[in-house]
Amino acid sequence: MKILVCISNVPDTTSKINFTEGDTKFDTSGIQFVINPNDEFGLTRAMWFKEKQGATVHVASVGEASTEPTIRKALAIGADEAIRVDATPTDGFFVARQLADIVKKGEYDLVIAGRESIDYNGGMVPGIMAALLDMNFVNTCINLEVDGNNATAIREIDGGKEKVSTSLPLIIGGQKGLVEESDLRIPNMRGIMMARQKKLNVVDPVDATAATEEVRFEKPAPKGEVKLVDADNVGELVELLHNEAKVI
Amino acid sequence: MSILVYTESEQGKFKKHALEAASYAYAVAQQLGTTVTAISFNNEENDVLGTYGVSKVLQVSDDNLKTFNAKAYAQAVSQAASKEDARVIVLSSSTDSKYMAGLLAGMLKASYAPNVVAAPESTDPLVVKRTAFSNKGFALTKLEADTSIIGVSNNAFGLKENPTDATVEAFTPELKDGAFGVKSVEVDKVVGKATIADAEIVVSAGRGMKGPENWGMIEELADVLGAATACSKPVSDLGWRPHGEHVGQTGKPVASNLYIAIGISGAIQHLAGVSASKTKVVINNDPEAPFFKAADYGIVGDAFEVVPKLIEKLKEFKAQNA
Numbered sequence: 001m002k003i004l005v006c007i008s009n010v011p012d013t014t015s016k017i018n019f020t021e022g023d024t025k026f027d028t029s030g031i032q033f034v035i036n037p038n039d040e041f042g043l044t045r046a047m048w049f050k051e052k053q054g055a056t057v058h059v060a061s062v063g064e065a066s067t068e069p070t071i072r073k074a075l076a077i078g079a080d081e082a083i084r085v086d087a088t089p090t091d092g093f094f095v096a097r098q099l100a101d102i103v104k105k106g107e108y109d110l111v112i113a114g115r116e117s118i119d120y121n122g123g124m125v126p127g128i129m130a131a132l133l134d135m136n137f138v139n140t141c142i143n144l145e146v147d148g149n150n151a152t153a154i155r156e157i158d159g160g161k162e163k164v165s166t167s168l169p170l171i172i173g174g175q176k177g178l179v180e181e182s183d184l185r186i187p188n189m190r191g192i193m194m195a196r197q198k199k200l201n202v203v204d205p206v207d208a209t210a211a212t213e214e215v216r217f218e219k220p221a222p223k224g225e226v227k228l229v230d231a232d233n234v235g236e237l238v239e240l241l242h243n244e245a246k247v248i
Numbered sequence: 249m250s251i252l253v254y255t256e257s258e259q260g261k262f263k264k265h266a267l268e269a270a271s272y273a274y275a276v277a278q279q280l281g282t283t284v285t286a287i288s289f290n291n292e293e294n295d296v297l298g299t300y301g302v303s304k305v306l307q308v309s310d311d312n313l314k315t316f317n318a319k320a321y322a323q324a325v326s327q328a329a330s331k332e333d334a335r336v337i338v339l340s341s342s343t344d345s346k347y348m349a350g351l352l353a354g355m356l357k358a359s360y361a362p363n364v365v366a367a368p369e370s371t372d373p374l375v376v377k378r379t380a381f382s383n384k385g386f387a388l389t390k391l392e393a394d395t396s397i398i399g400v401s402n403n404a405f406g407l408k409e410n411p412t413d414a415t416v417e418a419f420t421p422e423l424k425d426g427a428f429g430v431k432s433v434e435v436d437k438v439v440g441k442a443t444i445a446d447a448e449i450v451v452s453a454g455r456g457m458k459g460p461e462n463w464g465m466i467e468e469l470a471d472v473l474g475a476a477t478a479c480s481k482p483v484s485d486l487g488w489r490p491h492g493e494h495v496g497q498t499g500k501p502v503a504s505n506l507y508i509a510i511g512i513s514g515a516i517q518h519l520a521g522v523s524a525s526k527t528k529v530v531i532n533n534d535p536e537a538p539f540f541k542a543a544d545y546g547i548v549g550d551a552f553e554v555v556p557k558l559i560e561k562l563k564e565f566k567a568q569n570a
């Protein structure tokens with residue numbers, strides 16, 4: 001089984017978000033970039049397929065050279081090979097077009113992307129890829145088993161779970177649950193050394209245009225002071241929620 | 249041309265967020281001087297759609313489409329869009345709608361903006377405001393393709409009544425090979441209980457509850473309020489509560505009217521996922537807990553004392569206001 005894990009390079013979850021150039025650009029100064037958490041769960045599940053079922057695992061990312069440390073981290077975790085499409089990831093449609101091209105050329109059986117990237121929260125890349133390639137697609141995937149050409153997955157739905165059966169070639173949008181938090185791997189020294197020897201192929205983008213453009217950003221309005229209610233006067237909170245906030 | 253809205257149902261009833269999407273579609277139709285067409289699946293309650301401004305309903309009745317299937321539904325919606333010459337498609341932010349939206353964007357080569365919180369800022373070009381960076385910011389997104397898909401954020405635009413006479417037309421999509429390449433085997437879903445996605449009120453608890461055995465009072469509080477229960481990430485990682493309850497940047501997003509956080513410190517990843525809630529209440533024994541800076545109302549105190557008192561006061565309040 002040939003697996004491609006799609007990796008998005010995103011600001012660390014603790015990042016304070018600011019904008020620059022007249023609020024038209026995300027300010028990356030001082031920002032630490034990491035593997036998108038949803039993708040990291042997928043990558044870790046892919047490592048399981050590699051170790052238990054002999055799968056080959058490649059990772060792909062669309063981004064400039066500055067994303068290479070994140071890609072190297074994925075190699076250090078254990079992916080066999082990496083591909084970087086040398087382009088600015090302008091929007092979800094553009095990124096999906098690039099990754100779809102890699103999937104087609106590489107004849108991957110299973111493509112693992114994240115449910116969404118935690119930066120622009122588009123949540124569209126795996127779905128668009130699936131439509132462009134006419135592959136089976138399971139989103140918000142929290143469990144995946146593959147047996148030969150057949151796959152069984154569980155996806156999270158509002159208020160519960162749905163078990164589905166499908167077949168390869170398959171694309172999933174993954175998240176926590178694919179593996180547990182405690183299964184995530186911190187690259188060790190040996191992994192980091194080995195990652196330096198692994199292939200990181202840089203390819204040119206295919207011709208594609210973005211379908212959207214971020215014209216401006218805004219920060220949320222600053223929050224007013226919290227209104228404190230005395231722990232011995234809980235009734236006042238009920239009053240405030242009813243009369244002032246009007247939510248009960 | 250018209251605006252097409254996908255109105256999702258559950259057990260033959262339209263979901264609240266579907267009606268919110270219809271309200272939104274009506275606002276866009278007003279801006280563009282056109283009308284709203286809805287596509288519904290195995291649902292007879294078309295009058296309800298008229299209430300929220302829908303002029304025409306394309307009603308799909310097909311036993312194969314009783315359970316949601318993203319690809320089959322996306323094919324149907326995409327065919328409805330061509331038939332109606334719809335340049336704008338509106339849907340909600342439910343898990344199923346988001347699942348379908350990506351497929352639809354790929355099929356129609358459309359622009360797609362998810363998590364949209366307000367009516368378009370302009371229609372030519374089409375620019376919408378949406379949340380980004382997990383609620384740490386907003387993006388004004390220009391939709392540039394011939395067809396645009398707008399995913400309306402839950403609970404942001406609100407329900408708006410615009411009574412309209414809705415005509416109903418049967419619609420039979422031509423489902424292509426592979427539409428059912430993913431088959432539903434089993435659905436495991438709590439019925440009759442508010443879900444985090446739909447609930448007006450969410451009661452959430454964190455590591456401050458000390459252990460799973462103490463969740464009785466959290467569930468009771470949720471019961472009194474008709475609320476959904478949620479938890480912080482470590483609580484689900486520790487197995488105290490199911491993963492489906494984990495909210496925050498890497499869990500489910502919350503956009504309820506009221507969010508009550510009990511024994512949750514208010515880490516940046518937690519706040520990012522819940523800050524879209526309109527009113528936030530924090531109960532924590534540490535006055536320095538970061539959540540107090542993000543909340544509207546707070547009680548500094550021991551949850552094990554405060555929560556039972558709150559339940560009692562709410563029961564009194566309910567009894568008086570029943």
Ligand SMILES: Cc1cc2nc3c(=O)[nH]c(=O)nc-3n(C[C@H](O)[C@H](O)[C@H](O)COP(=O)(O)OP(=O)(O)OC[C@H]3O[C@@H](n4cnc5c(N)ncnc54)[C@H](O)[C@@H]3O)c2cc1C
Nearest residue numbers: 454455456480481496497498511512513515518533534551
């Ligand atoms: C990549 C990444 C992603 C993450 N994503 C998420 C996410 O999506 N969602 C999320 O929630 N977290 C997330 N986190 C974890 C986050 O950083 C925090 O660790 C977590 O939110 C803390 O959970 P907590 O508030 O329940 O626990 P703690 O931080 O331990 O806080 C417990 C709180 O309970 C209070 N308390 C203790 N006893 C009592 C009592 N008797 N009465 C009242 N209060 C009491 C304490 O004062 C404290 O403030 C993420 C972290 C990382 C690194």
